[in-house]
Amino acid sequence: MNDMPRPTRDRLLGHRDFRQLLLGAAASQAGSQVTLVALPLVAVLVLHASAFQVGLLTAAETAAFLLVGLPAGAWLDRMRKLPVLVRADVVRFLAVGSIPPAAAAGVLTMAQLYVVALVTGIATVFFDVAHQSYLPNLLPREHLVAGNGALETVRSSAQIVGPGLGGGLVQLLGAPLAIVADAVGYLTSAVLLRRIHAVEDEPQPAAAGSLRADIAEGVRFVLGHPLLRMIAAATAVSNLFAAVLMAVQTVFWVRVLELSPAAIGVLLSVSAVGGLAGALCAGRLAARVGQARLIWLSALASAPFALLWPLSSGPAGAVLFGVGSAVVLFGAVVYNVAQVSFRQTVCPPELLGRMNATIRFLVWGTLPLGALLGGTVASTAGPRAALWVCAVGFLAVPLPLLLSPLRRLRDLPSGTDDDTAPSPGADSDPVGGDDAATAPAEATRATH
Secondary structure: OOOOOHHHHHHHHOOHHHHHHHHHHHHHHHHHHHHHHHHHHHHHHHOOOOHHHHHHHHHHHHOHHHHOHHHHHHHHOOOOHHHHHHHHHHHHHHHHOOHHHHHHOOOOOHHHHHHHHHHHHHHHHHHHHHHHHHHHHHOOHHHHHHHHHHHHHHHHHHHHHHHHHHHHHHHHHOHHHHOHHHHHHHHHHHHHHHOOOOOOOOOOOOOOOOHHHHHHHHHHHHHOOHHHHHHHHHHHHHHHHHHHHHHHHHHHHHHOOOOOHHHHHHHHHHHHHHHHHHHHHHHHHHHHHOHHHHHHHHHHHHHHHHHHHHHOOOOOHHHHHHHHHHHHHHHHHHHHHHHHHHHHHHOOHHHHHHHHHHHHHHHHOHHHHHHHHHHHHHHHHOHHHHHHHHHHHHHOOOHHHHOOHHHHOOOOOOOOOOOOOOOOOOOOOOOOHHHHOOOOOOOOOOOO
């Protein structure tokens, strides 16, 4: 948060409830980053999973966005968000916490890992949609960029500390026991969120009363807005190929680069420095080059560094892989801070849940598809071939942004102009011919 004005920074740090939100995010993110290292290592080292099975595990973890992504937003717009956040953390604590005792008893199977990944993914859908929809309840709109930047700083800091800690714990205790840190993180997050005192108004019942009508209203708002539709398209492409990376990177590190668990943790931590730098610089960069321009510039400048992943080999392989990841993650975090803040500003409060859920459905829904693609390519042609598919795919990420009205803007509109913000219930046609051909679709789990 070093790049935000001191009065804004002091105001955020002095906001008790926002501090609780930040601390909760820090606890859960740190634990999740440990599991980012430990869970695939449980599959590869303990259960001797194939590349396709690891891809299937990643797909199970992200399939929830396809299964419940759209109705989750409609349900959340009908209820208070904070209790949902607490319950989701408790569910994730119980699910992840089931792995260490099963491993200790010698009954852990890939089937249990798939179930844990699916249950955790469903809880994460509700948590993430509620979390993005809850922030505007705590902060005024003029502080949303600063607030999202602070949350991204916490997330990026956890990505630096967590994997190194996870790799060390796996080296010392074994992969199953290292997962205890994730369970503790979710429980700590639930306790901290429960301490938030802000009064959240009970949402008014939807006039239509139909879940299908509520979902359709959110979908129309996103697809009818030229900039939201464009942002969704670019992020969907990014997530598709990021899922390929997630599905094969552990297999590549262990079986091609022959890295130890500790070395994998260090590699992930070093890579995450790019994300922290992006979070710290996002506000300053947006002020200097413009929020709209920053969205496409961040994707265009960082995407080519994905080519370093399949080029990694030999003694310097881990270094090349880390540099590529750091730069790509820098661009992804900068992109996220800019576009998530815009989404929260442009959307009417009563549609926040459905808007976020619709975008998550469209863009995170590509994750299981990418994971299956990565696992299939890796099992037939090898993990390096899957990384080439991933790297070439990342080069296509900026195209929807460059072929849209965003390319002609410096700053994003506030959402009050008639030509950029359709009314929530309007069944309007897409604006801008260049956008009409783009696939609808937000950023990778490496981002948001």
